Amino acid sequence: MIRSRDDADTRVRTRRRLLQAVATGAAALALPGASRSALRSETPDLVIRLVAAPSQVSIRPGPPTQVLRFTGEVLSGRRDAVRPSESYLGPTLELRRGERVRIEFVNRTGESSIVHWHGMIVPARADGHPRFAIPSGQTFIYEFTVRNPAGTYLYHPHPDGRTGRQVYLGLAGLLIVRDDEERAVGLPDPSYQLSLVIQDRRIDEDNALRFSPTMMDAMSGVLGDTVLTNGVADAAFSVAPRTYRLRVANVSNARIYKLAWSDGGPLRAIASDSGLFDREQGMQTRPYVVLAPFQRVELLEDFAGRANAGRLSLISESFADPGGMMGMMGGGMMGGGMMGRRQGERLQIARFTIAGRSSMSSEPLTLPRAERSTPRGGRELQTRLEFRRMLGLLNGRTFAMDAVAPDEVLPLDQESRWAFVNETGGMAMPHPMHIHGVRFRILGRRGDAPTDLRDGLIDAGYHDTVLVFPGERVWVGVAPTEPGMFMYHCHNLEHEDGGMMRNCWFGARHAG
Ligand SMILES: [Cu+2]
Known part of the structure; x- marks a missing residue:
């Protein structure tokens, strides 16, 4: 394994030198x-x-x-x-x-x-x-x-x-x-759109960020004790009492958020990872929304309805760590000193102060028509997810720079059904699975999404990252349009770096 990886690296370096030589001679690339x-x-x-x-x-x-x-x-x-x-x-x-x-x-x-x-x-x-x-x-x-x-x-x-x-x-x-299509939907105009990029970090007393994962971090992923929203601790926003479009992105290495409003009001989602929901799917209203690393959700939030209170917070509610064993170690062995470093801790994400005169809320929403679906008839693929000690495995294989296995090849312009199976082997951990170069539909789930998280899953729309809980099997529909080598991997960044990543190939696979 190590040997073939070295060989692959050598091949890449050789190709790079060749291309550098070509580039040097190209006047257009000055x-x-x-x-x-x-x-x-x-x-x-x-x-x-x-x-x-x-x-x-x-x-x-x-x-x-x-x-x-x-x-x-x-x-x-x-x-x-x-x-x-x-x-x-x-x-x-x-x-x-x-x-x-x-x-x-x-x-x-x-x-x-x-x-x-x-x-x-x-x-x-x-x-x-x-x-x-x-x-x-x-x-x-x-x-x-x-x-x-x-x-x-x-x-x-x-x-x-x-x-x-x-x-x-x-x-x-x-x-x-x-x-142009989104302009016809009737969304709040750009001055009433806010983006919230959510990350968690450990910040030392001297304000330093140090990345030094422990053995436990390497297994569960690095979790921080401080939430940074848009790069600052204790983020606060001043909003008018009207409807806003909120783009929320989880850009944390490993943390899963259970997003909720502090007043218990529902969240109204208009988009998932990859564009607005269509007219038939409609707005997705949830008591809370579960957002795994690198997933996004867009919300339509009417602050006018909360004007009396004057303030509101977006929080992450507490939940039981879906990686059961990690939860036990975090809560039991490490004790109270590890507060805020356990998956499922209650956290403050952002504070909103609602001020100013109430104004007209947005026009009624007309979501886009459903996209034309790609004909099925592609392949049926299945990938077993495992994480053992420090090593991530996809169908028993770890990352190798140039390797593509037969069960990692998908045809172009047809929808293949790809099952991610988090049922066997390794440690029980949730894995947010990401595929490059495509938008996929979530076709179905079977198994054990935790009861305190499952009402916050949004499977409508198009996605590029799907959370697969321990004991669960999730089917996605993938119809690639760009040929060549892409990748799929767990988007818990420590799992990804731990080898839980593989190439996939879209289109006809050439030998060698
Ligand atoms: Cu993972």
Whole structure:
């Protein structure tokens, strides 16, 4: 296993040198340090430079915190495509459906990295697979046309074995797609839209973020004791008494949130990971919403109804740790000192102060028509999820840079049924399973979603990440449109870095 991995790395390095030689000779690519390019179109609508580098920010009062941070600028095209962030988070990239985009990723982190556009359907060479990771000092050029519908997506690093660390230290950002269809829905206009990026961290007394997972962290994933929303502790927002569109993204390494309003009111969801629900599905109202790492939900919240109280909080309610054994260790062995580091702890996410005059709430909502479904007739796949000690396994196999097994190949333009089975072997843990390069439907679940979480699951709409509880089997419908090598993995970042990640291949698989 180790041997073949070394061989694979050598092959990638050789290919990289070859491509570097080609790139050096190409006049069109006059970029210092440019290494590799994804498919290059001649005239992109938008050219963005995204730089990842060490930086210092203020997370809470006291000394500044050392982070890794994305910064961005528009080199040509719409100036409003990059909205700087005030925290360590990367700028929010705001793209339009149909736009041809070039993104120059400049790695100045001091270590190998590559960026993945989470949830986006892009060509394989623009997907940020770890085989494209570049050393610090180099630039990787992505080119793609925005195919996704309007929605809330993400970007983050994806180097093999170091994703958890790089995200933890600050490398992540929102990627928002807008389109004409959402404009017809009757949603609150952009000044009444808020994004909430939720993360948890351990912040030392000197305000330092240190990523040093213990053995237990490596199993359960790294959990923090402090919630940072949009990069700050104890986040507070001032809102008007009217309807808002809230985009909520869980960008935590391993923490699952049970989102609820402090006044017990329901949450009204209009979108999941990958775009608005359709007219038949309608708005999804839940007493609480379960959000696993890197899942998103969009809510339509009427603060007018809460104006009397004047304040409201978004919280994460307590729940029993679905990784039963981890819960026992966290609660039993570690005792009270570990409060806030146990999956299922009650946490404060954001405070809202409602002020100002009540104004007209938004017009009635007209959700889009259902998308044309892809014909079925693809393959039937099944993947067993296991995590044993420090090693993640998918059908008994761990990650290898170039490997694709026969049960990891899906045809293009037909819907395959793919079952994720969290029923056997290993330790009982929930696994948020993510597939690159596609939007999938959740076709069904069988088994044991915990009773204190199952009413908060939203299976309507399109997704790119689905939470599979211990004892559960979840079927998704996947219809890839981009050919080539992509990946699927657990999005608990410590599980991913622990090898719970594999390549998948869309389209005809060539030998070798
Ligand atoms: Cu996992």
